[in-house]
Amino acid sequence: MIRHHPEDELIVDFATGALGEGPALVVATHAAMCGSCRARVALVEAVGGLMLEDLEGEPVSAGLLDETLAMLDEGEDAATVAAPVAATDDREQVPEPLLRYIGRGLSHLVWRRVPGFPAIEEARLPIAAGVKAVLMRLKSGAVVPEHSHRGNEYSVVLAGGFCDGATSYGRGDFLARDPSHTHRPAADNDGDCLCLIVLDAPLRLTGALGMIVNPFLRI
Template sequence: MTVRHHISDDLLLSYAAGTLDEASSLLVATHLALCPHCRTRAAAADALGGEMLDALPAAEVTPDLWQSVLARTQGGPATPSAPPATALRPRSDMAIPEPLRSYLGTDLSGLRWSRLAPRVQQIVIDIPGCRPRARMLRFEAGTQVPEHGHSGRELTLVLHGSLHDRHLSMTRGDVAETDEDTEHQPRAGLDGDCICLAVTDAPLRFKGRFARLLQPWFGI
């Protein structure tokens, strides 16, 4: 497996800084588990962040700081953090790496799908308190998504099969980032079903009237 399409520098730095939402962090961490190149980039980003912290001037602290920290850890709500990425051991292309496996509880072959549209199935990943929505999408071979634009950012990570989007041909581990300036019509490859992890922070803007009428039912 060779990953050719990687996460952007901005996305990687936000992930390393812990400022990325949980749904997007889940996608980034899953990509890192599949992509040695981006794991090296992430390690460099972590090192850069450490050097920047070391360069900050020392701050004065109050005598009761330690007690305040203990009180927060013992009684306060847990602060969401980006899921860690772990390298995927060589397995079949139906394997799901951590941390995504923890959210789904099984490999791709064991997932239970619900119908989203003709030839398209989904699994919505429940992440309480997170505005962007994460979902698994399964497109039957050759399925073409209705032409659409975006009202925000969309991240798509291919986990099985292939996806063709404008000038991109993506396979397992590849990532596509789209925004408000993107209008496209992705198509699953003819070599088999395409399974993706997708994260959107706003509804899609479908071009066709029929797709727009069905959008409330799609929930995407």
């Protein structure tokens, strides 16, 4: 069961093509696993089509966007079924929008350990300049060093799960973090966790280790 979804504004930006490649990849990957968000995107696209028709005729209703956002809120509790997790098959773990970014498969990516943290590996994905997109693999029970962000971080869980404070995340769950957040995610103890993470500015580690590790985490 997916419990964490993109905010309405992100869905609207995604559906209207206003989102950059990095965040759009995370939203598309989430939507591929989330029927509720696919419906939200389709609704915005339908409204966008009506607005274009209106442009040729009468002026667009000022309340149309508000009405659309209200409809999105109503639809948020729609039942959502996550695809089953398979340990080895890339296509089971990697939804369609992400497949073209991983080339020949997960095992062919260049995985590198995050310096100082042997339980965390990341593989960088090819994406637009100025954005960092990685697949991050956390070994069962691994803890990501406490960090904040200079920009926005968008994540979606592809396999396994983790906790961030009192909130737990599993396959399909979406997260957006801005510079006001400091967090320290910890992988669940019952298996490895695989996430897609997109950063539009470098991480800033806030703990003592940050002095050593920060230079390695730059975009």
